[in-house]
Amino acid sequence: MTTDKKNTKEKILEAAGEVFAQKGYAGATVREICDLAGANVASVNYYYGGKEGLYKDLCHHLFAEVFDQFPVTKDFPEGTGPEERLAFFVEGMLNRLLEHVQEGGLPKKSQLLARELAAPTKVMDSLVETFVRPTAGQALDLIRRILGPNVPEKEAAKCLLSMVGQCVYYSLARPIFSRLELLDLNQPGIVQELAEHITRFSLGGMAAVRREAEGDTVSGAGGGREGMA
Amino acid sequence: MTTDKKNTKEKILEAAGEVFAQKGYAGATVREICDLAGANVASVNYYYGGKEGLYKDLCHHLFAEVFDQFPVTKDFPEGTGPEERLAFFVEGMLNRLLEHVQEGGLPKKSQLLARELAAPTKVMDSLVETFVRPTAGQALDLIRRILGPNVPEKEAAKCLLSMVGQCVYYSLARPIFSRLELLDLNQPGIVQELAEHITRFSLGGMAAVRREAEGDTVSGAGGGREGMA
């Protein structure tokens, strides 16, 4: 009963993570996955019904894992302000995207996410509904509270995208800024450092959006909501 | 001498743009490209030395086109502040990434960029050196001027990534937020609207970073540098 050696099914899933992340869906081959798993070529069809089924199972497995591991909300004390909650959200989000940096593994989830963004498969639909939509809703609530009642809904959505965009970009654009030598993601504590930056940057950005919505005229006296974090 | 009908070579490049963007490098087939171009299967090898050569030529061709079409700097009047220059930069950058939205074509460049990010090929190196590095340098200069002398270089780099990250995200993450119905990129004037948002958001974010670097103590009196856009 699987005491020492793992299931063939699990070994295939693990190997698929490596190969799909590295080669993409089209680029990966069933043979390479099975070789890496030490299993026969026919195993993929036997356990997952084919290459496509394996890919879908893998995606859901990986995302469920990392979403479980890093929450973006928690039970704060009653009076906790939205700024502090946002900081926690950003750090959780960034951890989900950059988990591999600290754990020292291959960036499987980020790679698969990047590939799904570049070429959405059928998996994208279920991923968005299962994982992204709830998270986005939580973030939008926070953002609305920070922006106040005078900022239109559309502006709040743009702020959400601006904030999430930063998080995702640090994960996605690594091939670019590693070549530019702008930032070394491999130094210790980098994820928390980035989380702090993104939180500060985004709070500043949202303060500017709020000032704009509430009219520039009263900007002299501090706008009413920064400097109190 | 190519009066009406185009060169076979050019027709192949055009068809390659469609197919590579839609299917990716591994997913695209030489046969499909040639069929779409109305050319023989052997043409790709004849003109471009193979699938790989065609892909490289295509990438450079497309990026050169869009970088030419949308500059991110221009000759401003002498006294123009960095904020206004940044607004121009952001709009140019966003136009490069979302050009297809206004022109109503397929997002070939964005797709290819997304795919290169997800799985960098040899092309990524030359793309970064030819197109990205100069642009990043220009942006970093602007950002340094906005942040002032007290902000460390590393913080400036993070601000650059935060700003560029927003621009890229609006282009890259379309498969996600179109499913979330957060933002409709197809409405007229959306690119300029987003450019204004990103500029405002980023200036606010950088103001916050600057305040942090110059010490939070003097934050009460407005920080000294926003509200004058």
Place this chain on the structure above:
DNA sequence: AAAAATTTAAAACAAACGTTTAAAGCTGTC
């Protein structure tokens, strides 16, 4: 221990891949 169900294994499948080949078509110059 025998029987049944599950899992692994090797081999073969047709289809599709990028590329090559060799011949035919074309265009311009002498």
Place this chain on the structure above:
DNA sequence: GACAGCTTTAAACGTTTGTTTTAAATTTTT
């Protein structure tokens, strides 16, 4: 018109792809 130099064509090349098949091995149940 004949020759040379590009260009285009159809066919075939050897690989590699995902999947299927058939049988042996293993595990579970009786």
